[in-house]
Amino acid sequence: MTKSTKLVFFSPYALLLLTMAACSDRQEGAGGAAPPVAAQPAAQRNGEESQAMVLLRGLPTLGTAHSVAIVELDPDAANFGAILQEVELPNLTLPMHHLYYSPTGRLYSTGLDPKCSLAEVGLSRNAEGTAVINGVKCLDTGGQQTGEDIIWHSVNGKEYMFVTFMGGTGEADGGSVGVFDPQSNALTKVIQARKSVVAKGAPYILYPHGISAYQDRLVVSSTIHPDLATGVGNGITIIDLNTLEPIQNIVVEDAKPVGFPSSPVEVLFVRPSIVPGAAPAVLVNTMFGFETWKIPYNGAEKSFGAPVKAYDGVTAGTGVPLEFYGNATELFISHALPGIVKRYQLSSLPDLVPSGADIKAEAGAHHMIFYTTASGRKVIAIQSNLLNLGNAADGDPTDVDFIAKVNDHSITVHDLESGERLARVSFKERYKKGVENIEALFGSGFVHHH
Amino acid sequence: MGGCDRRRREATPLSGFSAPFVFGRFQVPADNPLTEEAVELGRRLFYDPRLSATGTVSCSTCHIQRLAFTDGRTTSVGVSGKPLAFNSMSLANLMWGPQHFFWNGRAATLEEQALIPIQHADEMAQDLGRLVVELAADAIYRELFETAYGETSPAAIARALASFERTLISSNSRYDQFLRGEITLDAKEELGRKLFMAHPDVKVSLRGANCIDCHSQFLTGGFSARYDGFSNNGLDDEEHLQPGLQAVTGNPAHRGLFKVPSLRNIALTGPYMHDGRFTTLEEVLEHYDRGIRNSSTLSPLIAEADNRGAAAEGRISLHLTAGEKTAIIAFLHTLTDQDFVTAERFSDPFTGK
Numbered sequence: 001m002t003k004s005t006k007l008v009f010f011s012p013y014a015l016l017l018l019t020m021a022a023c024s025d026r027q028e029g030a031g032g033a034a035p036p037v038a039a040q041p042a043a044q045r046n047g048e049e050s051q052a053m054v055l056l057r058g059l060p061t062l063g064t065a066h067s068v069a070i071v072e073l074d075p076d077a078a079n080f081g082a083i084l085q086e087v088e089l090p091n092l093t094l095p096m097h098h099l100y101y102s103p104t105g106r107l108y109s110t111g112l113d114p115k116c117s118l119a120e121v122g123l124s125r126n127a128e129g130t131a132v133i134n135g136v137k138c139l140d141t142g143g144q145q146t147g148e149d150i151i152w153h154s155v156n157g158k159e160y161m162f163v164t165f166m167g168g169t170g171e172a173d174g175g176s177v178g179v180f181d182p183q184s185n186a187l188t189k190v191i192q193a194r195k196s197v198v199a200k201g202a203p204y205i206l207y208p209h210g211i212s213a214y215q216d217r218l219v220v221s222s223t224i225h226p227d228l229a230t231g232v233g234n235g236i237t238i239i240d241l242n243t244l245e246p247i248q249n250i251v252v253e254d255a256k257p258v259g260f261p262s263s264p265v266e267v268l269f270v271r272p273s274i275v276p277g278a279a280p281a282v283l284v285n286t287m288f289g290f291e292t293w294k295i296p297y298n299g300a301e302k303s304f305g306a307p308v309k310a311y312d313g314v315t316a317g318t319g320v321p322l323e324f325y326g327n328a329t330e331l332f333i334s335h336a337l338p339g340i341v342k343r344y345q346l347s348s349l350p351d352l353v354p355s356g357a358d359i360k361a362e363a364g365a366h367h368m369i370f371y372t373t374a375s376g377r378k379v380i381a382i383q384s385n386l387l388n389l390g391n392a393a394d395g396d397p398t399d400v401d402f403i404a405k406v407n408d409h410s411i412t413v414h415d416l417e418s419g420e421r422l423a424r425v426s427f428k429e430r431y432k433k434g435v436e437n438i439e440a441l442f443g444s445g446f447v448h449h450h
Numbered sequence: 451m452g453g454c455d456r457r458r459r460e461a462t463p464l465s466g467f468s469a470p471f472v473f474g475r476f477q478v479p480a481d482n483p484l485t486e487e488a489v490e491l492g493r494r495l496f497y498d499p500r501l502s503a504t505g506t507v508s509c510s511t512c513h514i515q516r517l518a519f520t521d522g523r524t525t526s527v528g529v530s531g532k533p534l535a536f537n538s539m540s541l542a543n544l545m546w547g548p549q550h551f552f553w554n555g556r557a558a559t560l561e562e563q564a565l566i567p568i569q570h571a572d573e574m575a576q577d578l579g580r581l582v583v584e585l586a587a588d589a590i591y592r593e594l595f596e597t598a599y600g601e602t603s604p605a606a607i608a609r610a611l612a613s614f615e616r617t618l619i620s621s622n623s624r625y626d627q628f629l630r631g632e633i634t635l636d637a638k639e640e641l642g643r644k645l646f647m648a649h650p651d652v653k654v655s656l657r658g659a660n661c662i663d664c665h666s667q668f669l670t671g672g673f674s675a676r677y678d679g680f681s682n683n684g685l686d687d688e689e690h691l692q693p694g695l696q697a698v699t700g701n702p703a704h705r706g707l708f709k710v711p712s713l714r715n716i717a718l719t720g721p722y723m724h725d726g727r728f729t730t731l732e733e734v735l736e737h738y739d740r741g742i743r744n745s746s747t748l749s750p751l752i753a754e755a756d757n758r759g760a761a762a763e764g765r766i767s768l769h770l771t772a773g774e775k776t777a778i779i780a781f782l783h784t785l786t787d788q789d790f791v792t793a794e795r796f797s798d799p800f801t802g803k
Contacts, residue, residue, distance in 0.1 A: 104628070104629045104631075105472035105629060106630070123471035124468045124470065125468070125469040125471055125475075126467060127467035127478070128478065129469075131471060132471075182631070183631045183633070185631065442471075442474060
């Protein structure tokens, strides 16, 4: 049998009458002229793999507004770094913060502005198939502020959306975990246990940011008060998902290289669904401790072991470890100072066994995505900005000396295998904005995050 | 045929179009963009029996809207009255599976597909030249063709039909509403959803019906890469394997492989399989549960899927419980989109039905 590629067979009669229209001028515009019907299979690849959703932060002295946007990040593309679509959010004083796709493909964003601490981003496609941002719908958080991270997790057969709010409901020792119905987005419960309110020695929740879960145990970190001045945490809180109550605090702190408490930021509950056969454990990055800690978990006894320092940034010459991201084979940890991403064998988790050389991004190396370019190259894009605050050099009142040094306002793209830098776009130089967060346009650009 | 105004009105880009983001990226051929006139023209052609030699059969004869654009027959019947080789395929969300149309993938594009049934001796048996003459004599068609494509031609007929078919978007089933967060599924539907999505894994006590392994694009029209989306789902043993995709590729490894169809509106599109051999969804589930016939090209994902451990009893079987099968069927019913099968914009423009 042979492949049939063109089955437009015309009879002689038809050949005489193929174009019976009286007017056969070539048409310009949407209709186009009518060349022969060709076998023209659609593209063999998803043309938007290299496009990313980003949250942009308007820089006050540069007169720009916060926004959510789609950008092209194929380093080979002529329009690399171009904003393909942007929806500005002029009513927000502070920007949206982190993007997450739900298991059913809905896009959410946490937010730093109390007017919009959590939102769902509306997306659709137009007649050309292009993604369209329809808007940002702010959700009722019950007064919880400074939305940070989101996870979806089942508790006794029912799924919930858990969101950390680093500012809680606004108190000096605030912080809460919002429990939402993942279908309706309705707030189901606020998990809150302020240190000043609970009994002395009782478990508390303080400035939660990172969040991760395994079975019926939820872990949140204790990072820093949103004003960066009132208080700093130094541990994690364990929450029993059967009762939705905090049951334990675990301190992860050692050297205090900058004189602050350790400020645990992101946490990752290493579990068999991420690494088959792995011994469950919680990994914790301490923003001001410069360390990564490992806390073993005994699922049978539902008990956590003593924290063990798995990585010491002071010794290694790195600072401000931030995110955990993974693909099918590796775990990546970003370090804002000097602006690198370290890589580890996924199969060796919870132990951190290096799998390759550091990827050199820029100061503030933070969030990342993984994708394949049009040419078939596997790459990693790294957003380098710690907190997106301004710079005194711009007369920006939000400047904090320490932080200004770790805000490159850029995304760099690197060959995933070699780490070679292929391209860089500075959002500050090109758009007068900072880049707050990055996520692949269609689905998460990573396999494991929390 | 002269004497016309040589300045032709430009076609109007399709307005008000919106497709769900979660269906993924789609691409419309650059030489056939979606326009109002092309879609209107395509709709008329789709429902026009003049596309057949006898003037009795239109595309809609075998693709009836209320049946999600299938015909309810084991295999379709055209102008010759002879049963055709294949069951009528549902037409929905075709933009997301833009290649290898028909059960054996014999049409590379939607445009190519559109002209095949028109010319097929048993389906519509129409001569394209004669058809062009007939349509060009109709003032409404003449205007639509002129605006949409600048000519009345077989190529324009193909493009117009493809354009209309691309707009057949189904996106308001209960499952779509679930994805948008508008509703929750009941317990049985949710169990069915989980079974549908899972490949059984005895080691971690994960029960699954193994559906998603082949039907990963179950909400849309198929696949867009190579010959992804063609599978031998165990309907026949080695001796009785039909050519399937091999008829197109010539590759013996493709013998018995047929296109994995969309499952959207599946409760409305029986009989099932390429030859319509199963009348009900229950029969389909029974096939996948304990009716798989082994052959050299059987999908390995089917061959080793067993909720009691692979090949535990020396035969291929999912070993689903009766309750699990009921739940899966309940989930499949959530894929029915009543808006789609009743939407006026997809209906017969000549009768409004």
